Every structure is written in C-alpha cells, then in structure tokens.
Amino acid sequence: MAPPPGRQRAGRFLVLATVFICAACGLVYELELVALASYLIGDSVKQASVVLSVMVFAMGVGSLLAKRLRCRAAVGFGLLEAALALVGGCSALVLYATFAWIGESRYALVGFSLAIGVLIGAEMPLLMTLIQRISRRAEQDAGGTVADLFAADYVGALVGGLAFPFLLLPWLGQLTSALLTGAVNAVAGGALVLLLFGRDLTVRERWLLVVGNVAVLAVLATATVLADDFERSVRRAVYGERVRVAVQTDVQEVVLTDGPGGPVELFLDGRLRVSGRxxxxxxxxxxxxxxxxxxxxxxxxxxxxxxxxxxxxxxxxxxxxxxxxxxxxxxxxxxxxxxxxxxxxxxxxxxxxxxxxxxxxxxxxxxxxxxxxxxxxxxxxxxxxxxxxxxxxxxxxxxxxxxxxxxxxxxxxxxxxxxxxxxxxxxxxxxxxxxxxxxxxxxxxxxxxxxxxxxxxxxxxxxxxxxxxxxxxxxxxxxxxxxxxxxxxxAVWPRPAGLPPSTLVHPRYGE
Structure with a gap:
C-alpha cells in the first residue's frame, strides 16, 4: 500500500535534503584532500589529479558494490554514512599525523581517496532505492526521480564547494572543518533512516544504527576537543620546540620559530622561506x-x-x-x-x-x-x-x-x-x-x-x-x-641548448 500523498511529499523532501547535505559533505572531503595534498606533498596540479582521479574510480567501484546492499538499503545507507563521516572527518588528522611523525603522507592520501570515493559512490544507488520506496504514485516516473536526485546532488556539491574555501577553511581551519563535516554527515544519514524507515528495521538494526552513529559522533566530538592540542603536537614534531607564531592567513599558514640556541626561521605553508643562519x-x-x-x-x-x-x-x-x-x-x-x-x-x-x-x-x-x-x-x-x-x-x-x-x-x-x-x-x-x-x-x-x-x-x-x-x-x-x-x-657551467621557455599555456617547470 502506497503511503499517503502528504507523507510521500515529506519523505521525498527529506530524502532530497539528505542528498543535498551528503553531496556537500562529499565535496568538502574531496577539497580537503586536495588542499592537504598540495600543502603536505607539494605540486598542486599532480596531487589534485591523483586525488580526483582515484576518487572518481573508487566511486564507480562503490556504485557496483552498493548493489549487494539494495535489499537492505535503509540500514545499509545509515551505516554507510556513519562510516563515511568517520573516515572523511578523521582524514585530515591522520594525514597530518603521517606527515609529522612518519614524514610521508602519499600512501595515506591514496588510501583515503579510495575509501572516501567508494563510500560516496555507494550513496546514490541506495538513495535511489529509498526514494522509490516512498514515491509510488503513478505520475512519478523513474526519470523524474533520477532528475530530482541528481539536481539535489549537484546543488549540494556547489554549496559544499563554495563553503570550504570561503567559510570552513578560513573560520575553522582544516582539522575542525573535516570533523564538523563528518558530524553533519553522520546526523543527516542517521536521521533520514530512523525517521522515515525506522519501522522497517529490526530491533537489532535500529540498535546497530543508533550505537554506530553515537560512537562516530563521540569520536568526532573528542577529536574536535583535542584538535588544538593535536595541532600543537604536530607543529612541534615538524618545526621543533621553538614555534612562537603560528597563524593561518587568508593565503597560507605562517609559522615563525626562534628562541635560545636557534635562528629565526619563517615557514610559509610548511616550506622554509627564511633562516637567520x-x-x-x-x-x-x-x-x-x-x-x-x-x-x-x-x-x-x-x-x-x-x-x-x-x-x-x-x-x-x-x-x-x-x-x-x-x-x-x-x-x-x-x-x-x-x-x-x-x-x-x-x-x-x-x-x-x-x-x-x-x-x-x-x-x-x-x-x-x-x-x-x-x-x-x-x-x-x-x-x-x-x-x-x-x-x-x-x-x-x-x-x-x-x-x-x-x-x-x-x-x-x-x-x-x-x-x-x-x-x-x-x-x-x-x-x-x-x-x-x-x-x-x-x-x-x-x-x-x-x-x-x-x-x-x-x-x-x-x-x-x-x-x-x-x-x-x-x-x-x-x-x-x-x-x-x-x-x-x-656560473661556469655551459648553458644547455634546446630548452623551451615556460609560458602560461605550457608551464615547463618540474618536467
């Protein structure tokens, strides 16, 4: 029996609102990885290409894997969003930690790109299944449902893409931005499933979903509280104990170190630019x-x-x-x-x-x-x-x-x-x-x-x-x-012949 028209409209609105929020969160995760890759590894063009290409590939894999969850789409989507919130929210913390204490973050970057891409790719098939359960009116054809879902997805991506550089990054910084995005992601996914499909879940599934989301939110909240201490520890690991000034301007991170036994050193986005030596x-x-x-x-x-x-x-x-x-x-x-x-x-x-x-x-x-x-x-x-x-x-x-x-x-x-x-x-x-x-x-x-x-x-x-x-x-x-x-x-070395000049259209440095 089809749900009443009023419930259909409210349900469709909640599903499309969740698509909007999840798309915004997903794009924030992507931009976070690109920004961190450029900052921690360098060469922004190559790192952005690696992150985006790996994520798009992984999204295709996630879409295929989601077919196995369609029979349990509601609980599957709720747990999927909890996992995405945890992985995406903690990605910045882990990448900073690998850079600070291991000295290499490339492998972690690829791993997070794959994991987040798979989880994002699995979202849309499950959401399609959920919205079809709600919209059973004859006049709502499959083509219209797909159009609504993708419209909400694209608009959400636009909002997330603009919010990251203009709001989240300058106001909250990279660590807190990722953690807050993860919390929003978990709440949106869990709320949708429990509000609209809670009756369809078994008692075990409901408890699994509630406990899983509460645990993820607890981890993200704890990490947010400890973010400042973590950031100070990372700076000490990277720059030593003499950090005196550390600010994030609208352009870059500026760190100044000095103190007894060492020269003044100025770092811009992690790169040493001035040493008093x-x-x-x-x-x-x-x-x-x-x-x-x-x-x-x-x-x-x-x-x-x-x-x-x-x-x-x-x-x-x-x-x-x-x-x-x-x-x-x-x-x-x-x-x-x-x-x-x-x-x-x-x-x-x-x-x-x-x-x-x-x-x-x-x-x-x-x-x-x-x-x-x-x-x-x-x-x-x-x-x-x-x-x-x-x-x-x-x-x-x-x-x-x-x-x-x-x-x-x-x-x-x-x-x-x-x-x-x-x-x-x-x-x-x-x-x-x-x-x-x-x-x-x-x-x-x-x-x-x-x-x-x-x-x-x-x-x-x-x-x-x-x-x-x-x-x-x-x-x-x-x-x-x-x-x-x-x-x-x-210079006493002979000038090499045949090197082409670098232009705006064809930059040659780093080749």
Whole structure:
C-alpha cells in the first residue's frame, strides 16, 4: 500500500535534503584532500589529479558494490554514512599525523581517496532505492526521480564547494572543518533512516544504527576537543620546540620559530622561506648585483618578510621602493614581530617604502598600464618548481617586467638551486631570453638551510640544496657582471641548448 500523498511529499523532501547535505559533505572531503595534498606533498596540479582521479574510480567501484546492499538499503545507507563521516572527518588528522611523525603522507592520501570515493559512490544507488520506496504514485516516473536526485546532488556539491574555501577553511581551519563535516554527515544519514524507515528495521538494526552513529559522533566530538592540542603536537614534531607564531592567513599558514640556541626561521605553508643562519647571503646575492647602475625607483615582487627590502634600502640613492606582496599577514608580521623587525632592520618603517597587496602578475600589469617605470625589479618569489609560482616565471610575466623597466633597467630573479635542479634553473634562463632579456647566471654558496620546492622539516629531513641560483637580466642590452658579494660567483657551467621557455599555456617547470 502506497503511503499517503502528504507523507510521500515529506519523505521525498527529506530524502532530497539528505542528498543535498551528503553531496556537500562529499565535496568538502574531496577539497580537503586536495588542499592537504598540495600543502603536505607539494605540486598542486599532480596531487589534485591523483586525488580526483582515484576518487572518481573508487566511486564507480562503490556504485557496483552498493548493489549487494539494495535489499537492505535503509540500514545499509545509515551505516554507510556513519562510516563515511568517520573516515572523511578523521582524514585530515591522520594525514597530518603521517606527515609529522612518519614524514610521508602519499600512501595515506591514496588510501583515503579510495575509501572516501567508494563510500560516496555507494550513496546514490541506495538513495535511489529509498526514494522509490516512498514515491509510488503513478505520475512519478523513474526519470523524474533520477532528475530530482541528481539536481539535489549537484546543488549540494556547489554549496559544499563554495563553503570550504570561503567559510570552513578560513573560520575553522582544516582539522575542525573535516570533523564538523563528518558530524553533519553522520546526523543527516542517521536521521533520514530512523525517521522515515525506522519501522522497517529490526530491533537489532535500529540498535546497530543508533550505537554506530553515537560512537562516530563521540569520536568526532573528542577529536574536535583535542584538535588544538593535536595541532600543537604536530607543529612541534615538524618545526621543533621553538614555534612562537603560528597563524593561518587568508593565503597560507605562517609559522615563525626562534628562541635560545636557534635562528629565526619563517615557514610559509610548511616550506622554509627564511633562516637567520644564512638569509643574508641569499638576499645580498639577490639584490646587490642589480643595484649597480641607476636605482632610484625599485620594485620588489614578493619578499613580504622585508629582507630583500632591507638590502635595497642599504644602497644610497634609492628614492622609492614598491613592494608587491600577496599575503598581508606576512607583511604585518614583518612590521610587528620583534625578531623579524630586527632581522629586516625595520625596513617597513622607511617613508620611501610603499606596500601593495595582491597577485604580482596582476599588480605588474596594472603598473605597466599606468605607465610606471622602474630602474630595478627584484623577484623575491617562491621557487619556480612550486606550481602556484610558475606563472610568475613565465615568458608573459617577464614580458610585463621588460615593459616596466626604464632605460638601463635591470631585473634580478631567484631561480632555485643551480646544482641540484639544473633543468629548472636553466628553464628560467630560456624563458627570460624568450622575453628579450640578456642574462647573467650566477649563484651564492655557503648555504646552511634549504628553500625546498616541497615541505621542509625543521629537523633536517630530506636533501638540502647546496646553493642559490640567480639571474641578472636586462632587456636589449647586457647587464653588468654580478659582483663578488659574500660568496657570489658567476656560473661556469655551459648553458644547455634546446630548452623551451615556460609560458602560461605550457608551464615547463618540474618536467
């Protein structure tokens, strides 16, 4: 006997609302894995491809496996959502733990992608079975039911996809976001089954469903309460005991370590960007060769820590310096933190300095459009092998730099280590030359800490590059030879032939 029309409508609404919530939670799990893979492993394009392709494959497997549960669709769906809530909610915790205490999270990432994909893939066949049990009116055909389910699924995915970067991540962080999503997932799945199909379940099935969901919610609630302690333990395992500042800005995680017996160290998204041990060698080598010649107007791209700015201001004759930095949080830390301000010589307090926040590519394009010209452009940017940085090492980007340089202007570029990653280094050279620059390669030695393309562990794990590689470049004329500055030496290796330039359409770094 078909249920009354009123109950049919209410039941259909609850099923579609559950589809909406489960789809939103599922996409949050996917985006969480992609974000963690990019942060913990590096190379966001490859990691996103691995996570999404594995999950889509696993969803197909889950759909096939769900056929065995259709005869017990109600209890099967309830337990399935409890399992998905537990696995998806705890995924961030486990991935952080494997990275911090094992040093490798790739296998855990693939395992979670498979498990979550299988569980998500099994949802839709079971939901289809459940909604067919409710909608038995003749006018509701199978095609209309499928359309309603997929519409709710797609809209839920849209909401989850927007909520993760704009609400969950900035407000709650990665750990709490995953745990809260898991709790919502468990409540939605359990409530649907108990409210609509509780009478169809045996006493054992009802107790199994209630106890399972309560246990999952208890685990997630406990993990949420302990999340701050866990996060501090992870930071100590990764960065050591000297963590003094740890903040999540709108752009990245910023960690500052210092204290007795150790130098000031600044980590951005897990990558060591500044070490008080040897940063002076890097920044002097980057800036000083480019300052030989006219340098009244200087543009610094990146370098929000103020250390390249410090070296620029040490040269006499500087009239104005514009710093373009993506993350205002880094600049604020460099202005206010006592250790960093001592290291950068209170550079941001100089009245000649103007700070512009935003993407270096977009801001440089605006400067060119406004007719601004500079004598020196200093690119103190993340390593070119990091996917997010590749556009700032492209032929199009260097074309904009060429238009921003005045007569006799020079460009200084950090191009990654010359010895350990020669292909990346010389690809920067090929790209500069394709944009009309004449280049002078050089490197700085005496390196004591690493600027890796992937996450660096402060305990010293992993190989450490032995040098920094740079290019001094000028459009249509030869730049001066780099001077001998604190270990700087000209490159003596021959320039490899046949390397193609990197462009926005075809980035070459990391190949």
């Amino acid at each position: 040897d940063e002076h060698r890097y920044h002097r080598a980057l800036v000083h060769p480019a300052m030989r010649g006219p340098h009244a107007r200087v543009l610094v791209l990146g370098g929000g820590d103020g250390l390249a700015l410090r070296e620029v201001l040490r040269s006499g004759g500087v009239e104005s310096v514009t710093v373009v930095e993506l993350d205002p949080g880094v600049v604020d830390l460099a202005r206010r933190d006592p250790a960093l301000t001592r290291l950068n010589g209170h550079a941001y307090g100089d009245p000649r300095v103007r700070v512009v926040h935003g993407d270096a590519f977009a801001r440089l394009r605006e400067a060119v459009a406004s007719g601004a010209e500079y004598d020196v452009v200093v690119c103190d940017l993340p390593d070119p092998a990091i996917t997010a940085s590749t556009k700032l090492y492209s032929a199009e980007f260097y074309g904009l730099v060429s238009r921003a340089l005045g007569d006799g202007g020079r460009l200084a570029v950090h191009a990654g280590p010359m010895v350990s990653r020669p292909r990346t280094f010389w690809t920067v050279d090929a790209t500069l030359r394709s944009a009309g620059f004449t280049t002078r390669p050089y490197r700085a030695t005496g390196r004591l800490s690493g600027f890796g393309a992937g996450p660096d562990r402060s305990t010293g794990g992993g190989s450490m590059p032995a040098d920094w590689g740079f290019f001094l470049a000028a459009p249509d004329h030869g730049p001066p030879d780099p001077e001998e500055v604190d270990g700087v030496s000209r």
